[in-house]
Amino acid sequence: MSEMKDIPTIRVMIADDHPPMRMGLMALINSQPGMTIIAEAADGEEAIEVYDDVLPDVVLMDLRMPGMGGAEAILAIRKRHPEAKVVVISTYDWDEDIHRALQSGASSYILKDMPIEDIAETVRMVFEGDNALPASVAKRLAEHSEREQITEREREVLEALVKGRSNKEIASSLSISDETVKSHLKTLFQKLRVRDRTEAAIASIRHGIVHLDE
Incomplete structure (x- = not known):
């Protein structure tokens, strides 16, 4: 009988300025098969430094943090590591935020109140190279595209x-x-x-x- 192929463990890093949110996400991700949290950061600048140290497979990045925000951190990380895969995880589904996140190089944008199964599935898809957007987020992005740009x-x-x-x-x-x-x-x-x-x-x-x- 042939041996079962090992399923790779997805090494995830979390960047969020709220400790309870980081702890909650860590518990949720660690509870998923084939995933583990390897690092955390509390702001954009720390996220860049930690990324350089641990080189995670996927980053869960809050967009709005004190000091350097998520969009700026994503730009900096992808400048150093073009292959970086980042999923923005936010409380807000504002189309301007979604557009800004994707423009900065994020692979996807999800909401913190989504079911853990959906969050985990998005992480898996991004890890495998797919840029997956939930339907509600894609709708918001379409609204942004239909509106003329604000200077x-x-x-x-x-x-x-x-x-x-x-x-x-x-x-x-x-x-x-x-x-x-x-x-x-x-x-x-x-x-x-x-x-x-x-x-x-x-x-x-x-x-x-x-x-x-x-």
């Missing part, structure tokens, strides 16, 4: 708008004229497909263009 200046205007600033206050803080602010807002209304300032503020938060805790 950095327009993002700054939206951030001020969400904070309740008037046109005059926005103009002063960005060192631009009132007319330029009005022009940016008109363009933003068209890009976001909204009719007024309130709808623009709501849409910018819903899409993850502006984060309330920033």
Whole structure:
């Protein structure tokens, strides 16, 4: 009788700034057959250093961490290690975040409240070379693709708008004229497909263009 082929153990690293979340993910991943956690990191800079030390098969990377965030860390890791396989695991399914993660080089984007079976399956698929996106995440990404891109200046205007600033206050803080602010807002209304300032503020938060805790 022929010997059974050994199934490779997938060596996983976790980068997340919340210790309870790291511990929970470690327990969940370690409970899966053929997977083991070999390292952890609490922020983007540490993630780069730890990756260099342990060279994991797959990284589970939180996108939003203090200091250097996940997107910046992914860019840095893949610059040093083009073969790196990173799965962003986030609380948020905002299409702007999903786009930013994939643009930085992530292989997939999943949510922390997904069933462990789905998280584990995504890790396996990425390990095998597939870039797998859950249906809900793919839908969000499609919404982003359908929307015209927001420029950095327009993002700054939206951030001020969400904070309740008037046109005059926005103009002063960005060192631009009132007319330029009005022009940016008109363009933003068209890009976001909204009719007024309130709808623009709501849409910018819903899409993850502006984060309330920033």
